[in-house]
Amino acid sequence: MPPGLIALAIGAFGIGLTEFVIMGLLPEVAHDFGVTESAAGWLISGYALAVVVGALVLTAAATRLTKKPVLLGLIVMFIIGNALTALADDYSVAILGRIIAALCHGAFFGIGSVVAAGLVAPEKKAGAIAIMFTGLTAANVFGVPFGTVLGQELGWRSTFWAISGIGVLAFLGIALLVPRLPRPTAQVSLRSELAAFRSGQVWFSLVVTILAFGGMFGAFTYIAYTLTEVSGFATSAVPWLLGAGLVLGNWLGGRLADRANRPQAALHRSHVRMCAIPRDRETSSICTATDSGRSPAARRQSAGASSSRTTRSVARRRLSLARRSRDEIAGARRASSPSRSPGLRPSTTTAFSTSC
Secondary structure: OOHHHHHHHHHHHHHHHHHHOHHHHHHHHHHHHOOOHHHHOHHHHHHHHHHHHHHHHHHHHOOOOOHHHHHHHHHHHHHHHHHHHHHOOOHHHHHHHHHHHHHHHHHHHHHHHHHHHHOOOHHHHHHHHHHHHHHHHHHHHHHHHHHHHHHHHHOHHHHHHHHHHHHHHHHHHHHHHOOOOOOOOOOOOHHHHHHHHHOHHHHHHHHHHHHHHHHHHHHHHOHHHHHHHHOOOOHHHHHHHHHHHHHHHHHHHHHHHHHHOHHHHHHHHHHHHHHHOOOOHHHHHHHHHHHOOOOHHHHHHHHHHOHHHHHHHHHHHHHHHHHHHHHHHHHHHHHHOOOOOOOOOHHHHHHHHHHO
8 A cells, every 4th residue: 555545544634633523622612712602603614615615716726736736735724724723812813724724625635536546556546545535534433532532621722733733744744655646638627627517417416415414514513512501411421422423323324335235245146046057058158257257266165155056956947847848748738639629729739838
């Protein structure tokens, strides 16, 4: 695995952490700045709006630039925004810091995915992108609970200082470990990028994303207040409840996704059974074409596992064919007898037997 993927994952971890950790610290931030709960919620809403703007504007503006310097510039914005939030002595300064940090969010993941895919062979691109996004998953599952604990114990500003430190680590990792990829030769214009919005499927995906994440952020924005003032939990329990919910959600989502894939596994098992019985020329060619894509060891294992079933299946099929042939012959003899069936011709009998 290229070490540059680890640097990209660290950057993704820091960005995911700064996005979600504020939700568990919102009461402390509101109390420190002397603002209401609804006003403090703009530290989350303002961040989300800035993510939208940054994802569209910065990603489109960087299409013709070399990717590595762009990533480094985005990480610098991330560090400045979080450091400004940690230093803020006024609510408006904290909002400004959150907006600056958010501008790099969407562009980093968009450009970072391209860089991650360029670090590996073509057949490993999906895995490389998944490794980079592992940092975002780790931020949700592990970073948010521990960041909330740190903010509750040492003050919410300490959490943003720690996030700034993660940004510095990501900057050094990208600078040292990510190679300088060549500038894209194809000239991509902003008009061609925006042409994607002509597709109805793009708009449908956007609507689904807006509704899903809008509902999630609507609930998460005031999750700390909900847990403490409505549900009655202690403030110290908030990070552990968040962590337990995130871990359980990831585990349950994976289980449900595996269950959704079971029809494909059942289709594969039915193919194995089909290939285990005597088959005609067409079926044989299909099975041979499918088996050719598997390793010899996998074919031997599949054949060994189905050997006993093959014998029983062949025996049952031969017995069924023998009974069917016997019944057809007996029916043909009865039909050809004038005393029993004077109006049924042999040709009709043959056609009927063939259709059976």
